Amino acid sequence: MDDAFQSLEKEKQERILNAAFKEFSEKGYKQASTNQIAKDAGIGKGTLFYYFGNKETLFNYLINEAFEIAYREYLSRIDFDETDFFNRIEEMSVLKWQVYARYERALSFMAHILMHSENYVLPEDLVKKRQKAEEIWGSLLTRNIDFSKFREDIPKETSLKFIRWTIEGFRAELEQRFKQADFQDYTNENLKPFYEEFYEHLDHLKKIYYKNSKGEQSKDVE
Amino acid sequence: MDDAFQSLEKEKQERILNAAFKEFSEKGYKQASTNQIAKDAGIGKGTLFYYFGNKETLFNYLINEAFEIAYREYLSRIDFDETDFFNRIEEMSVLKWQVYARYERALSFMAHILMHSENYVLPEDLVKKRQKAEEIWGSLLTRNIDFSKFREDIPKETSLKFIRWTIEGFRAELEQRFKQADFQDYTNENLKPFYEEFYEHLDHLKKIYYKNSKGEQSKDVE
DNA sequence: AAGATGATTGACCACTCTGGTCAGATATGG
DNA sequence: CCATATCTGACCAGAGTGGTCAATCATCTT
Numbered sequence: 001m002d003d004a005f006q007s008l009e010k011e012k013q014e015r016i017l018n019a020a021f022k023e024f025s026e027k028g029y030k031q032a033s034t035n036q037i038a039k040d041a042g043i044g045k046g047t048l049f050y051y052f053g054n055k056e057t058l059f060n061y062l063i064n065e066a067f068e069i070a071y072r073e074y075l076s077r078i079d080f081d082e083t084d085f086f087n088r089i090e091e092m093s094v095l096k097w098q099v100y101a102r103y104e105r106a107l108s109f110m111a112h113i114l115m116h117s118e119n120y121v122l123p124e125d126l127v128k129k130r131q132k133a134e135e136i137w138g139s140l141l142t143r144n145i146d147f148s149k150f151r152e153d154i155p156k157e158t159s160l161k162f163i164r165w166t167i168e169g170f171r172a173e174l175e176q177r178f179k180q181a182d183f184q185d186y187t188n189e190n191l192k193p194f195y196e197e198f199y200e201h202l203d204h205l206k207k208i209y210y211k212n213s214k215g216e217q218s219k220d221v222e
Numbered sequence: 223m224d225d226a227f228q229s230l231e232k233e234k235q236e237r238i239l240n241a242a243f244k245e246f247s248e249k250g251y252k253q254a255s256t257n258q259i260a261k262d263a264g265i266g267k268g269t270l271f272y273y274f275g276n277k278e279t280l281f282n283y284l285i286n287e288a289f290e291i292a293y294r295e296y297l298s299r300i301d302f303d304e305t306d307f308f309n310r311i312e313e314m315s316v317l318k319w320q321v322y323a324r325y326e327r328a329l330s331f332m333a334h335i336l337m338h339s340e341n342y343v344l345p346e347d348l349v350k351k352r353q354k355a356e357e358i359w360g361s362l363l364t365r366n367i368d369f370s371k372f373r374e375d376i377p378k379e380t381s382l383k384f385i386r387w388t389i390e391g392f393r394a395e396l397e398q399r400f401k402q403a404d405f406q407d408y409t410n411e412n413l414k415p416f417y418e419e420f421y422e423h424l425d426h427l428k429k430i431y432y433k434n435s436k437g438e439q440s441k442d443v444e
Numbered sequence: 445a446a447g448a449t450g451a452t453t454g455a456c457c458a459c460t461c462t463g464g465t466c467a468g469a470t471a472t473g474g
Numbered sequence: 475c476c477a478t479a480t481c482t483g484a485c486c487a488g489a490g491t492g493g494t495c496a497a498t499c500a501t502c503t504t
Contacts, residue, residue: 004450004451027253031249031253033490033491033492034491034492034493035490035491035492043452043453044452044453044454045453045454045492045493046452046453046454046493046494046495047451047452047453049492049493049494050451050452050453053493054492054493055492055493153429154426154429154430158423158426161391161392161395162388162391162423162426162427162430164391165387165388165390165391165392165394165395166384166387166388166391168387168391169383169384169386169387169388169390169391170383170387172387173383173387201380204376204380204384205384207375207376208376208384208430208431209430226479226480255461255462255463256462256463256464257461257462257463265481265482266481266482266483267463267464267482267483268464268465268466268481268482268483269480269481269482271463271464271465272480272481272482276463276464277463277464
C-alpha cells in the first residue's frame with residue numbers, strides 16, 4: 001500500500017517519528033543516519049524505506065508533522081480574548097509546558113530547523129505554513145493586550161522585551177536543572193514546585209513592569 | 223622537534239587553531255573531521271598530525287588553550303573593586319565583546335564543551351582549571367557588590383537573576399541580528415549603535431531594579 | 445489448505461569518509 | 475653539499491552511508 005505508514009498503530013508511528021525527530025535534531029539533515037533511526041525505532045532498515053521511500057521524504061514528512069503539532073496543540077489554542085499581559089503569558093507558558101511534555105522530540109526538532117533555517121530549503125507547501133505560524137507566533141504577546149497597565153517611564157516595547165527575555169531565561173534555567181537532575185516524569189504533580197516558582201516570578205514581574213497605582217514602592221529600609 | 227607547533231609563526235598557529243575550534247564546536251568531538259580542519263587551515267593533513275600526533279591530543283590542546291584565553295583575557299581582568307552592580311556588569315559586557323571580537327572561535331568552542339560537558343572527560347590537569355574558572359565565573363556578579371542599592375520589595379537574588387536573564391536575552395538577540403546581517407567587522411566604530419542600545423537598556427534596568435530614592439515613579443499618565 | 449498479497453527484514457551494494465601512516469619532496473641552515 | 479627539520483598527499487584498513495531486494499513472515503480470501 002502507498003501509505004502503509006499511516007495504517008500503522010499510532011504507537012508504532014510515534015516510536016518511528018520520535019526516533020527520527022531525535023536523530024535529525026541532534027545531528028542535522030546530512031549527518032543524521034537512517035540506520036540509527038531504524039535501530040532506535042526498533043524496526044528493520046528496509047521497513048523505514050518501505051514507509052518513506054528515502055531520507056528526504058522522511059525529513060519533509062517530519063517538518064510537516066512538527067508544524068502541524070505546533071499549530072494544532074499550541075498556536076491555535078491561545079485565547080486572544082485575554083487582554084491582561086501576564087495572564088496571557090501565564091496561559092502560554094502552561095500550554096507550552098503541556099505540549100512539551102507530550103511532544104518534546106517534535107518541538108526540539110522544530111526548534112532545530114528554525115534555528116538553522118539557512119541550511120534547509122522548505123518544500124513550497126510548507127513555506128506558507130511556516131509564514132502563518134510565524135505570524136501568529138509574533139503576535140502572541142501583543143495582539144489584543146491592554147498595554148495601558150504598563151509603567152510609563154519605560155517604553156512599552158522595552159518592557160515587553162525585558163519580560164520576554166526574563167521568562168526565556170527562567171525557562172532555560174529550568175531546562176538545565178531538569179537535564180542535570182535526569183528529570184523524566186513530566187506529570188503535573190512533579191511539576192508543581194516549578195509552577196509555584198514560575199508564578200512567583202510572574203508576580204514579581206508584574207510588580208516591576210505594571211504601574212504602581214498604590215504607590216507601595218517606597219517602603220524602603222527593612 | 224617535539225613542539226614544532228609552538229615554533230610556528232603566530233599567524234599560522236592561529237589559523238590552525240581557529241579551524242580546529244570551528245570544526246569541533248560545530249560538530250562535536252566524534253563528528254569533527256581532521257581532514258576538514260587541515261583543509262580549512264590550509265595545511266596538509268600530514269602536517270596536522272605532525273604537529274599534534276592524533277585527534278585527541280589536538281582536542282585537549284584546544285581545551286587548554288580556550289581556558290587559558292578565557293582566564294587571561296577575561297576573568298583575570300574584572301575589577302572587583304567596582305562595587306556598583308551596573309558598572310560591574312557594564313565592564314564585564316564590554317570586556318566580553320572585546321574578547322569575543324578577537325577570539326570568537328575559541329569562546330564558541332568553550333561554550334560548546336561547557337554545554338555538552340556530559341560527553342567529555344577532561345584530562346586531570348584541566349579539571350582544576352575548570353573549577354577555578356567556574357568559581358570566578360560564578361562570583362563575577364556578586365563578589366563585593368553593594369546590594370543595598372537594590373529595591374527591597376523583591377528578593378535580591380531574584381532581581382539579580384532577572385537582570386542576568388534580561389542581558390543574556392539582549393546578547394542572544396544581538397547575535398541573531400549579527401548573523402542575519404552577515405555582520406563581520408567587529409570594530410568599535412561599527413559596534414557603536416549597539417553599545418548605545420546596551421547602555422540604554424542598562425539605564426532602564428537601573429531604574430527598574432534600584433531603589434527609587436527620588437520617588438519619580440509616579441508621573442503616570444502621559 | 446492453498447494461494448495471494450502486503451509487511452518486514454537484514455545481508456548486501458557501491459560509495460564516501462574516517463583517523464592515521466609514511467615515503468618522498470621541499471626548505472633551512474651550517 | 476649534506477643533514478636535519480618541515481611538510482605533503484597518496485594510500486590504508488575500517489567504519490558507516492543511503493538505498494535495494496530476494497527471501498521470509500503474517501494475514502486474509504477462497
